[in-house]
Amino acid sequence: MTIxxxxxxxxxxxxxxxxxxxxxxxxxxxxxLMGVELILNSANINxxxxxxxxxxxxxxxxxxxxxxxxxxxxxxxxxxxxxxxxRNFQIVDVxxxxxxxx
Amino acid sequence: MDGYLSAVVFYVFxxxxxxxxxxxxxxxxxIYAAFSLLLTFFGVAGLYIFLGADFIAxxxxxxxxxxxxxxxxxxxxxxxxxxxxxxxxTRVQFVPSVIVVGCTFALLLAVIFGTRWQMxxxxxxxxxxxxxxxxxxxxxxxxxxxxxxxxxxALIGAATLARRDLTSGEES
Numbered sequence: 001m002t003i004x005x006x007x008x009x010x011x012x013x014x015x016x017x018x019x020x021x022x023x024x025x026x027x028x029x030x031x032x033l034m035g036v037e038l039i040l041n042s043a044n045i046n047x048x049x050x051x052x053x054x055x056x057x058x059x060x061x062x063x064x065x066x067x068x069x070x071x072x073x074x075x076x077x078x079x080x081x082x083x084x085x086x087r088n089f090q091i092v093d094v095x096x097x098x099x100x101x102x
Numbered sequence: 103m104d105g106y107l108s109a110v111v112f113y114v115f116x117x118x119x120x121x122x123x124x125x126x127x128x129x130x131x132x133i134y135a136a137f138s139l140l141l142t143f144f145g146v147a148g149l150y151i152f153l154g155a156d157f158i159a160x161x162x163x164x165x166x167x168x169x170x171x172x173x174x175x176x177x178x179x180x181x182x183x184x185x186x187x188x189x190x191x192t193r194v195q196f197v198p199s200v201i202v203v204g205c206t207f208a209l210l211l212a213v214i215f216g217t218r219w220q221m222x223x224x225x226x227x228x229x230x231x232x233x234x235x236x237x238x239x240x241x242x243x244x245x246x247x248x249x250x251x252x253x254x255x256a257l258i259g260a261a262t263l264a265r266r267d268l269t270s271g272e273e274s
Contacts, residue, residue: 002105002109003108003109003112003152004221005219005221006214006215006219007112007116008149008153009214010211010214011116011119011120011149013207013210013211013214014120014123014207015119015120015123015142015146016210017203017204017206017207017210018120018123018124018126018127019123019127020199020203020206021127021128021199021200021203022126022127022135024195024199024202024203025127025193025194025195025196025199026193027193027194028132029177029181030132030136030174030177030178030181031132031135033174033177034126034135034136034139034174035126035127037139037166037170037174038123038126038127038139038142041142041143041146041166044146044158044162045146045149045150048149048150048153048155048158049153051153051155052153052154052155053219053221053222054219054220054221054222055220055222058230058233058234058237059237059241061155061157061158061230061234062234062237062238062242064155064158065157065158065161065234065238066245066249068158068161068162068165068166069165069249069253070249070252071165071166071170072165072169072170072253073252073253073256073257074256075169075170075173075174076173076256076257076260077256077259077260077263079173079174079176079177079260079264080259080260080261080263080264081263082177082181083177083180083181083263083264084263084264086180086181092181095194
């Protein structure tokens, strides 16, 4: 009963599918952001699992650190945009906010 | 016995991650989804520790839980009345999405179990922070500098974007 690479890959695939489901079904901008974070986390699980179970060494973990940094930058900019959309349109629905100006 | 115990711990972390991820996708209120995302991040951090990536696990807790989740909660609370059910639970094209996502998951499973992965049975290194630091300063120096500049630009841009009445006095 040992844990192999497949276990981590399946967990990553499940998390990825839930992230896709969140992005596809929610119309709330903040919810869509949460889905994107789920997808990034699933990619990170895969990166670190491959870095553990193959002979590339620790480079996968460095790549995962870059992914985390980019996720932080993305969340900050996206939240600023969402706040601006809310201020201008009083909505956070990504379907209704389809114009670039008021 | 040892392998059995570690398998149990792995399944606990995997269950926390997957179930709270499902809550993020399926819960009816946005604030519940935000707090399940907290559990997901902790579960993923546990999986990282299980994989021998202690530095990445600590980074995950610090940045995701301490930074990104707080940002998301700010986003939820600044843009909603929290108890407003109707806005929070709108969901579109649910059945087609579930079908497509199910097909995607089946495809991923087929790839995962159909590929002969190269498996190395070595034990992971005890501490990874020193090695990662050396790699960042040697092999990955250019990406490291690029990403630090990008982070600075993104933060300045976010602060500028989120500021109230940026040009209202000048234009009109």
